[in-house]
Amino acid sequence: MKKTFFLISILASFITFSQEKNFIDKPYLEVQGKADTLVTPNRIYIDVLISEKDVKGKKSVEELENDMLNKLKTLGIDVDKNVAMQDMMSNYKKFFLKQTDIQKSKSYSILVFDAKTTSKVFIGLEEVGLSNVRIDKLEHSEEKKLQLLMNSNAIENAKANAISFTKPLGQTVGKAIFIGNVSEGIIKRNYTGSTIRIRGNSSQKDYDAKDYSTNIEFEKITISSEIGVRFALE
Numbered sequence: 001m002k003k004t005f006f007l008i009s010i011l012a013s014f015i016t017f018s019q020e021k022n023f024i025d026k027p028y029l030e031v032q033g034k035a036d037t038l039v040t041p042n043r044i045y046i047d048v049l050i051s052e053k054d055v056k057g058k059k060s061v062e063e064l065e066n067d068m069l070n071k072l073k074t075l076g077i078d079v080d081k082n083v084a085m086q087d088m089m090s091n092y093k094k095f096f097l098k099q100t101d102i103q104k105s106k107s108y109s110i111l112v113f114d115a116k117t118t119s120k121v122f123i124g125l126e127e128v129g130l131s132n133v134r135i136d137k138l139e140h141s142e143e144k145k146l147q148l149l150m151n152s153n154a155i156e157n158a159k160a161n162a163i164s165f166t167k168p169l170g171q172t173v174g175k176a177i178f179i180g181n182v183s184e185g186i187i188k189r190n191y192t193g194s195t196i197r198i199r200g201n202s203s204q205k206d207y208d209a210k211d212y213s214t215n216i217e218f219e220k221i222t223i224s225s226e227i228g229v230r231f232a233l234e
Contacts, residue, residue, distance in 0.1 A: 027233040028177060029165060033158025035150045036224035041138035041188075044112050044218075046121055047086075049132035051105035059129075061104045067128040072110065075120045082111040109136065115218050138188055140221050147184060150225035155179070158229040166233065174232035187222040 050064045059067075069079050077083070086107040112118050118135070125133050140146070162173045 026177065028230045029162050029173070029233055030178075030228065030230045031158050031161040031165070032182060032226060032228050033154040033156065033161060034224070034226045035153035035157055036222055037146060037150060038220040038222055039140045039142075039146065040115075040220055041218050042113050042141055043139040044115070044118050045136040045139075046110040046112065046118065047134050047136045048108045048110060048125060048130060049105060050108070050130060051132065053105070061106050064128075064130065065106060068108070068125060068130060071124045071128050072121070075117070075124055077110065077112065077117070077121070084109050138218060138221065140223075143186055143221070143223065146223045147186065147225065150223055151181075151184065151227065154225040154227040155229065158227055159231070162229070162231045172234045174234040176229050177232050178230040180228040182226040182228050184225040185223075187224070 048068065050061055050068065052059070052061055052064075069083070072079050072083060086109050110121060112121060122133055125131075159173065166173055
């Protein structure tokens with residue numbers, strides 16, 4: 001039984017070696033193809049922190065929350081679908097240790113779909129006394145589909161490159177015998193703070209608080225793919 005297993009192992013190793021050798025012996029051309037595209041973000045997540053500390057106890061978190069929701073409604077935002085509470089905090093620990101006043105805070109995420117609405121949210125929330133507002137992340141709803149499209153375009157580009165090399169030699173490009181994904185990715189600007197670009201300038205408060213026509217310009221998302229392909233030569 002051991003001898004049989006040993007012979008099978010040798011045979012399997014020989015077949016693998018033969019396949020690799022046959023692959024190496026085939027004439028082939030190895031090229032790379034690249035493709036990328038820029039898309040405007042259409043899913044913008046805005047973080048809002050409501051804290052009693054910011055208004056020095058003049059309003060409760062619940063009152064500030066109500067002011068925020070009412071303002072968002074006037075801006076045309078569906079607060080039931082696109083506003084979510086992320087966290088609720090209070091300094092009970094400090095209260096028991098230092099006997100200070102309890103101050104509560106709540107964190108919210110607001111989803112909007114364009115830069116103009118983002119501008120309205122920033123300005124509108126400042127009007128009701130909420131200044132702890134920042135852009136958390138930017139996304140595009142079709143990122144996965146666009147990544148697949150870039151992969152396809154990169155393959156087509158690789159074949160075009162191969163043809164450009166072989167045509168002057170009077171050879172033709174055959175089937176792809178190996179495809180390797182060199183890199184693919186989605187590059188976004190990291191919006192970890194409330195700094196936003198308004199009218200071409202990077203500023204936090206470079207706008208009129210009642211100017212709802214103010215434009216925010218987001219850097220576009222880059223979706224790219226780079227693929228290495230080996231084509232058989234015929």
